[in-house]
C-alpha cells in the first residue's frame with residue numbers, strides 16, 4: 288500500500304513530465320520557427336521601408352532671404368488709432384535639395400509681420416514647379432496702406448527708430464506636393480519665416496514717421512514648417 292502510494296505518483300509524475308516535456312519541446316520548436324519567420328518578415332519589412340525612406344524621403348525645401356528693402360514706413364500723426372503705410376520689396380531664394388523628388392508649389396502668399404502684427408496685405412505669388420536640385424527666386428512686392436497699429440507696436444517703432452535697426456519678419460505661406468517619378472503626393476501646408484533686419488536711415492521728423500529706402504542684410508536662411 289505504501290509502495291503503490293509511493294511509486295504511483297512518481298510514475299505518474301514522471302510520465303506526465305516526459306509527455307509534457309516533449310509537447311513543450313515541440314511547441315518551443317514551433318515557436319522558434321514562427322518567431323524566426325516573423326522576425327525575418329519584420330526585418331525585411333524594416334529594411335524595405337528604410338530603403339524607400341532613404342531613396343524617396345524628401346527633405347524640406349530651403350529658403351533664404353536674398354534681399355529686402357523697405358521703401359516706405361510711415362505713420363499718421365495722432366489722433367489714435369495711428370495708421371501705418373509700408374512698402375517692402377523682398378527676394379527670397381528657394382531651393383529644392385532633393386535629387387530625386389520634385390516639388391509643386393501652389394497657393395503662395397507672402398506678407399510682412401512686425402512685432403507680431405501683420406503690416407502689409409497678403410501678396411499672391413505664382414504657382415510653380417521646382418525640379419530635382421532646382422532653385423528659384425521669388426520676388427514679393429508687399430505693401431500695407433493705412434493699417435491701424437496697436438499702441439505697443441507704435442512704441443516699438445519709435446524705439447527701433449532710435450536704435451537704428453528694425454526686425455521685420457517676411458512670411459511665405461503655401462502648400463506643396465512632392466513628385467517622385469510620375470507619382471505625385473497630396474498637398475502639404477508649409478510656412479516660411481524670414482527675419483529681415485533693416486537699417487534705418489535718418490527718418491523724417493515731425494508728427495508722422497518716415498523711413499525711406501531702408502536696406503536689409505541678405506543671405507539669411509529662413510525657417511520652414513512643413
Ligand SMILES: *[C@@H]1O[C@H](CO)[C@@H](O)[C@H](O)[C@H]1NC(C)=O
Pocket residue numbers: 361362363364370371372432433495
Ligand atoms: C497712406 O497711404 C494712403 C493712401 O495712399 C494715404 O491717404 C495716407 O495719407 C498715407 N498715410 C501716411 C501716414 O503716409
